[in-house]
Amino acid sequence: MDLFYLENIRDRVVIEGETYKHLRAHHIKTRDKIFFTNGKGLLATGKIVECMKQKIIVDVLEVKTMPPRDNKAILYTPILKQTERLDWLVEKTVELGVSELIPIITERTIKTTIKLTRLQNIIKYSSLQSLKFYFPHICEPIFFEEAIKNNIKMKRTICYCGTELEKTQFFDFLQPKEDIGIFIGPEGDFTIDEVNKAIYNGIIPVSLGKQRLRSETAAIVSLTIFAIKNNL
Amino acid sequence: MDLFYLENIRDRVVIEGETYKHLRAHHIKTRDKIFFTNGKGLLATGKIVECMKQKIIVDVLEVKTMPPRDNKAILYTPILKQTERLDWLVEKTVELGVSELIPIITERTIKTTIKLTRLQNIIKYSSLQSLKFYFPHICEPIFFEEAIKNNIKMKRTICYCGTELEKTQFFDFLQPKEDIGIFIGPEGDFTIDEVNKAIYNGIIPVSLGKQRLRSETAAIVSLTIFAIKNNL
Structure with a gap:
């Protein structure tokens, strides 16, 4: 088809x-x-x-x-330095079932703008290719401080590589059929200060495993886990 | 580091x-x-x-x-039409812990050659970036018919989208700590004839879920599952 x-x-x-x-x-x-x-x-x-x-x-x-999916995955996505890495992040997370993409500007974000029309086009074609009848929404970048005050009733997680604090495995943490917000950091990760602010706002620090992954890979892995848990 | x-x-x-x-x-x-x-x-x-x-x-x-990993994941990788899609497949599966890449020429493979040195370079830098001390091996493409007669003592799976036959979920099938061979098809998938030949050679047909994924996404998803199961 x-x-x-x-x-x-x-x-x-x-x-x-x-x-x-x-x-x-x-x-x-x-x-x-x-x-x-x-x-x-x-x-x-x-x-x-x-x-x-x-x-x-x-x-x-x-x-x-067509029936909408029961639960959603909102990705708070890093804006990557190289355009094509962000393009890939978007294409792949759409294939894997992301519901909404919210680009975030963090302390270590170098590039703070996106090409919205270009990314909307990638979302459209990736949705068509993977037979999705609801195209995920993407907005203009917002600041991290604003983002952590968003969707506060939803279960939200922040993926973090640092070892200063205890983290749950995202795979164990995520339950089927629940809405989830996922924060992924830029190249160089979130700062510990940002992670603490997130925790203060009810966001759970999680790990995606022991391997050091690039930002776009982390985003793809988190959506793969969402797909597995929800039998997509 | x-x-x-x-x-x-x-x-x-x-x-x-x-x-x-x-x-x-x-x-x-x-x-x-x-x-x-x-x-x-x-x-x-x-x-x-x-x-x-x-x-x-x-x-x-x-x-x-450094200690080598206990078990390995061999990816029988499709040769994709667009060079950059194969580049990405290689970069990402290396990050996620692939042990060896064997490009395969199947019935629906359009491009039958790879740029070996270029891909070896991608493997090198992806390994360094993700702190891997053993660089995965990649070889020149081999024919599917030859590939299915390889590593026959290893548990091997073929990812297939067709609905003509019963498939196990790869996630349920894969056990921790075991070696695994994973066949991923090109754009347009394997033919049913190829899948039957694989089954005849002891390879298990599996599914990566209900979503329609591009070839390179399927490869990345299969390696993500390998990483989750092995706690990498």
């Missing part, structure tokens, strides 16, 4: 622009059955009526609302 | 070339204490004697042989 994006799902749609190119890259032809989502939970089944230069006409035969 | 590469560990060493650049990038200076490995289990502690243009002189103060 290949999944394509369609912002407005109606009975008959004219497809142009990016989705047109995406369909063309899949060599679709007249009378092919195709699947669309709007990224907000709708799954539409359509039939290609006509393929023209620069546009394709599709009849939508059926529209279903 | 930062770790650097040194092929021949002796009492006094003159460092040039790539390791010289690597040290320079870390802004080391005279009298700094540094750590080296030869990638074959040795950990050397050295002291910078002199920093010159294009070379650095180091006195090695102590050499230890």
Whole structure:
């Protein structure tokens, strides 16, 4: 099954622009059955009526609302120095089931801006590729101090490599079916001061294991654990 | 701790070339204490004697042989169409503790060659970055039919997305402390014919979960599971 994006799902749609190119890259032809989502939970089944230069006409035969997942994983993501490392973090955590990405500016964050449209596009294509009908949300970066005051009713964890304090294994800590907030630090990790502030705000310090992982790998590992625990 | 590469560990060493650049990038200076490995289990502690243009002189103060890990994970890795996706697969699986990488040519493999030196370099730097004293081995690609006749005394699994046959969850199947061989398919997966051949050769078909993952993500997820199970 290949999944394509369609912002407005109606009975008959004219497809142009990016989705047109995406369909063309899949060599679709007249009378092919195709699947669309709007990224907000709708799954539409359509039939290609006509393929023209620069546009394709599709009849939508059926529209279903797909059930949202029971619980969510919010990733407080580091902004990495190298653009492509952040791109990968986003692509992979989307594949693995992240619900929302909140970029955070911490003490050791070097780059404090993101290319939001670029990352939204990566989220869109990674969602389509991994057949997700709800595209995860991403926002502009916020400060760590603000982030730790967010979603306070949710179970939240901060992944930390330092050995100054006792940490639980994230794998043992995470329970199935619960919402989880996960803080991942930038290159060079969080400062102990930041971790203490997080703890003060009810966030649990956790470890992802004994191996030294890069930031983007830590994010991917935390989402893999979320997927395993929730049988995704 | 930062770790650097040194092929021949002796009492006094003159460092040039790539390791010289690597040290320079870390802004080391005279009298700094540094750590080296030869990638074959040795950990050397050295002291910078002199920093010159294009070379650095180091006195090695102590050499230890680090214990190898008890069990290994051999990844039969797909050769991905896009070079950077294979680069990432290699970098990340090394971070997560892969012991050996064997690229395989399968029915749906489009690109059948790899850049061995480039990948060995990625392995080296990923090992150093994640503090690994044994660099994983990688070889030139071999055919799938040959690969399934390899390491037959080892527990081996083939990750497969198709639904024609019953599969065990890799997470439930893998036990701590055992050697494991993991086959990951290329874009478009293995063919059912290949999976049947694998089964005939004693390889167990497994699933990595219900989500549709890209090949490189599947490889990273399988190694994450290996790391969790072995408490790495």
